[in-house]
Amino acid sequence: MQKLNKFWLQYGTPHNLRLLYILLALIALAIAGGAPSGGGGGGGLMRSIGY
Amino acid sequence: MILALAVALGLVASFIHYRDRVFRQIAAIPLHSLWLAGLALVLQWPLLQTKGGSVQSVQAQQVLFLLSLLMLLIFVWRNRQLKGIQIVGLGVICNLLVILANGGWMPITPQTLAHINPGTVPEQWPVQVHYGYSKDIILLRQQTKLWALSDILVLPPPFPHPTAFSSGDLLIALGIIVLLQGPVEKKTTTP
Numbered sequence: 001m002q003k004l005n006k007f008w009l010q011y012g013t014p015h016n017l018r019l020l021y022i023l024l025a026l027i028a029l030a031i032a033g034g035a036p037s038g039g040g041g042g043g044g045l046m047r048s049i050g051y
Numbered sequence: 052m053i054l055a056l057a058v059a060l061g062l063v064a065s066f067i068h069y070r071d072r073v074f075r076q077i078a079a080i081p082l083h084s085l086w087l088a089g090l091a092l093v094l095q096w097p098l099l100q101t102k103g104g105s106v107q108s109v110q111a112q113q114v115l116f117l118l119s120l121l122m123l124l125i126f127v128w129r130n131r132q133l134k135g136i137q138i139v140g141l142g143v144i145c146n147l148l149v150i151l152a153n154g155g156w157m158p159i160t161p162q163t164l165a166h167i168n169p170g171t172v173p174e175q176w177p178v179q180v181h182y183g184y185s186k187d188i189i190l191l192r193q194q195t196k197l198w199a200l201s202d203i204l205v206l207p208p209p210f211p212h213p214t215a216f217s218s219g220d221l222l223i224a225l226g227i228i229v230l231l232q233g234p235v236e237k238k239t240t241t242p
Contacts, residue, residue, distance in 0.1 A: 016074075019074050019077055022080055025082065025085035025088040025089060026230070029123070030054035030058055031092055032088065032123055033123055033139065033143050033223045034217075034223045034224070
């Protein structure tokens with residue numbers, strides 16, 4: 001807990017938090033805006049219909 | 052995967068440009084209402100976690116998905132002054148057009164699915180069903196409205212994660228790369 005506190009005090013600056021929020025928002029934007037269809041599993045559909 | 056690559060590429064390009072100032076530049080991007088992007092993802096999560104099947108069985112998830120697109124549009128609008136967001140916005144609109152034209156789903160053809168699922172053939176893929184863990188509906192090309200804007204582009208094997216994506220996704224990826232180059236530095240001229 002103390003290590004976590006120390007980590008937070010050292011790195012949890014407004015600048016670093018802003019950076020983190022921007023990167024998280026861009027990742028969310030990437031997934032929500034696009035989220036291309038992946039293969040290699042059939043989306044569960046093939047499994048569900050017994051393939 | 053392609054959009055994850057876009058974020059990674061954008062960071063690498065930004066690092067090459069700015070070196071040790073890269074994080075300061077990214078933190079200085081004047082993005083507002085970041086929470087809207089997070090909310091959009093949260094609203095899409097139920098659909099992205101649902102396995103494939105009849106579209107009737109995922110109506111609630113689909114409604115949330117369409118709401119999430121509205122959140123994205125609001126996010127784009129609130130940040131429309133940024134060039135990268137303008138490109139992202141164009142991509143979101145392209146995706147939105149084809150989704151609305153096809154009953155609220157992003158269409159994907161059996162041929163494309165066979166490409167990204169090695170070992171399968173187009174005939175194995177039933178049409179007019181939800182392709183699980185995605186926003187897609189499986190439609191034949193002739194059933195698809197605005198086919199050119201749908202998930203027709205493919206990163207096939209040996210790419211480790213075979214993926215289908217749309218032109219809108221490409222624009223979103225490009226917009227994110229541009230955005231990650233940080234705010235435009237104003238040139239000062241000395242008299």
